[in-house]
Amino acid sequence: GAGVSQTPSNKVTEKGKYVELRCDPISGHTALYWYRQSLGQGPEFLIYFQGTGAADDSGLPNDRFFAVRPEGSVSTLKIQRTERGDSAVYLCASSLSAGNYGYTFGSGTRLTVV
Amino acid sequence: GQQLNQSPQSMFIQEGEDVSMNCTSSSIFNTWLWYKQEPGEGPVLLIALYKAGELTSNGRLTAQFGITRKDSFLNISASIPSDVGIYFCAGPRSLNSGNTPLVFGKGTRLSVIA
Numbered sequence: 001g002a003g004v005s006q007t008p009s010n011k012v013t014e015k016g017k018y019v020e021l022r023c024d025p026i027s028g029h030t031a032l033y034w035y036r037q038s039l040g041q042g043p044e045f046l047i048y049f050q051g052t053g054a055a056d057d058s059g060l061p062n063d064r065f066f067a068v069r070p071e072g073s074v075s076t077l078k079i080q081r082t083e084r085g086d087s088a089v090y091l092c093a094s095s096l097s098a099g100n101y102g103y104t105f106g107s108g109t110r111l112t113v114v
Numbered sequence: 115g116q117q118l119n120q121s122p123q124s125m126f127i128q129e130g131e132d133v134s135m136n137c138t139s140s141s142i143f144n145t146w147l148w149y150k151q152e153p154g155e156g157p158v159l160l161i162a163l164y165k166a167g168e169l170t171s172n173g174r175l176t177a178q179f180g181i182t183r184k185d186s187f188l189n190i191s192a193s194i195p196s197d198v199g200i201y202f203c204a205g206p207r208s209l210n211s212g213n214t215p216l217v218f219g220k221g222t223r224l225s226v227i228a
Contacts, residue, residue, distance in 0.1 A: 004156070033215055042118075042202050042218035043157065056215060091156050098213035101147055101206070105156025 002026075004106035006092050012112045013082055021077040021109045025094030032075050033103065034067055035091040043091055049075060050098045082113045117141075118203055118219035126225045133190040135222040137203030146179050146186040147204045147216065157202055157218075161188070195226050 005024040013019050025032050031050050035043035045059040049069040057067075064082075069075040079086055089110050093103040120137050127133055137146070145164055149157035161172050163179035163186060170177055174191045190197055200221040208214040 035218075040220070042204075042220045045207060045215050045217060048215045050213065055213065059215075093156070101145060101162060101204075101216060102159055103157075103216065105158070107155050 004092055004094055004104050006090075006106035006109050008109060009107065010110045010112075012114060015082060015084060015113055017082055019079050019082055019111065021079075021090050021111070023075045023077070023092030023094075023106060025073065025075070025092070026104055027073075029094035029096055029104075030072065031095045031098040031100065032069060033093040033095075034075070034077050035093065037089045037091055037108070039088075046077070046090075048098070055098060079111075082111075084113045087111055087113045118205065118217060120201075120203055120219035120222050122222060123220070124223040124225070126227060127193055129193060129195060129226050129228050131193055133193055133197070133224060134187065135189075135201060135224075136185060136187045137219050138185045139205070140184070142183040143186075143205040144183070145206055146177070148175075148177050148186070148188050149202045149204060149218075150199045151202065151221070152199045160201075190224075193224075193226050195228055198224060198226050200224070 007022045033048040034046040037043045047057040052072045064080045067077045089108040091108045093105040147162045148160045151157040161177040166183050168179040176189045178187045200223050202218045202221045204216040204218045206214045207217045
């Protein structure tokens with residue numbers, strides 16, 4: 001597509017529920033990144049993929065967070081047993097390849113855990 | 115990992131004024147990037163800097179890669195209302211890998227008074 005698409009744009013869920021956030025990167029971009037942005041903060045790195053494999057998942061806060069990119073295109077960020085502290089905007093970005101810093105970001109998914 | 119400090123945290127300026135903001139780190143960076151984020155959107159890349167001392171312009175925006183490699187500056191000349199937003203500096207999370215993801219500062223929030 002023309003840009004990075006993230007769905008849903010907003011998600012409200014109850015504490016303890018499971019959520020999935022989807023990212024559709026720019027066609028041909030092999031690197032895909034997930035960031036989390038809390039109010040008043042900059043984007044905080046979570047995980048990135050080069051192709052289908054997670055090249056660096058050191059930013060995931062705990063084992064409730066997991067992400068996949070099975071065909072090297074669309075990625076899904078999965079959060080189990082959500083907590084109120086997970087509330088944030090989750091941003092996805094893609095770039096031509098890892099090491100190419102011309103990231104294109106999506107508009108994000110605003111997750112609210114009540 | 116690398117950490118970035120941005121100042122000022124926020125600025126209120128009159129339309130037509132010039133703006134200057136900076137980003138510093140206790141560690142050396144080999145790449146500096148400046149992004150702008152508007153409400154409800156993801157960050158958009160403005161300028162990328164790859165060499166110490168480099169000065170690069172993009173329209174009314176000018177950014178410099180500090181000689182010490184520990185700082186970068188962004189200047190906006192003759193500000194206009196559409197310059198409103200949050201400006202983030204970013205750089206590679208680690209010097210030891212060519213494929214490391216970006217780390218972001220906390221941003222400088224710019225407000226322009228018409």
